[in-house]
Amino acid sequence: MTDKLRILVAEDETLIRLGLRAMLTAMGHEVLLAADGRDALHLVRTARPDLALLDIRMPLTDGLEAARVIARKHPMPILILTAYSDRELIDKAADLPIQGYLIKPVDERDLAAAIRVAVKRFGEAQAAARQVAELQETLETRKLVERARGRLMQGGLSEDEAYHALQRRAREGRLSMRQVAEAVLAETDKR
Structure with a gap:
């Protein structure tokens, strides 16, 4: 039911x-x-x-x-x-x-079954849509972090040093990696 x-x-x-x-x-x-x-x-x-x-x-x-x-x-x-x-x-x-x-x-039996399936399928579709949005967000964040790391590497840091610099800034500022990457890209765009 x-x-x-x-x-x-x-x-x-x-x-x-x-x-x-x-x-x-x-x-x-x-x-x-x-x-x-x-x-x-x-x-x-x-x-x-x-x-x-x-x-x-x-x-x-x-x-x-x-x-x-x-x-x-x-x-x-x-x-x-x-x-x-x-x-x-x-x-x-x-x-x-x-x-x-x-x-x-x-009839009542068919209607009850259709309602049960509809509710379940709708819930599954909503969950899948949320998962797709989260995956898109994760992919976009990764792209931004990679771009920010690339900009830091243009400034003379190694790949590992650039990534660790982003992590350190995120940790110290209590920011997400996305926020740090966006800030680095904005700062380097001004130069």
């Missing part, structure tokens, strides 16, 4: 919307209801749901556009729920950062 979530259900058909609310409430989730895409986007901004379950064809803003906006501005797991299984809609949905595409009618 997935922990209790706050789930946004955006569905323009009242009976389906209420049926989804009943299923999700029975699973222990809190449910926010929207009858169109514009209301869904408003609830995303104001109520901060944990997951969005969006119908594709809704008035004002369709589910695909709502998913695009949500993914960009308020990232969360997104499931598309629709009566349409035509290839064009599936291809459009596949181009979005969504975690699932469900065909109506959906």
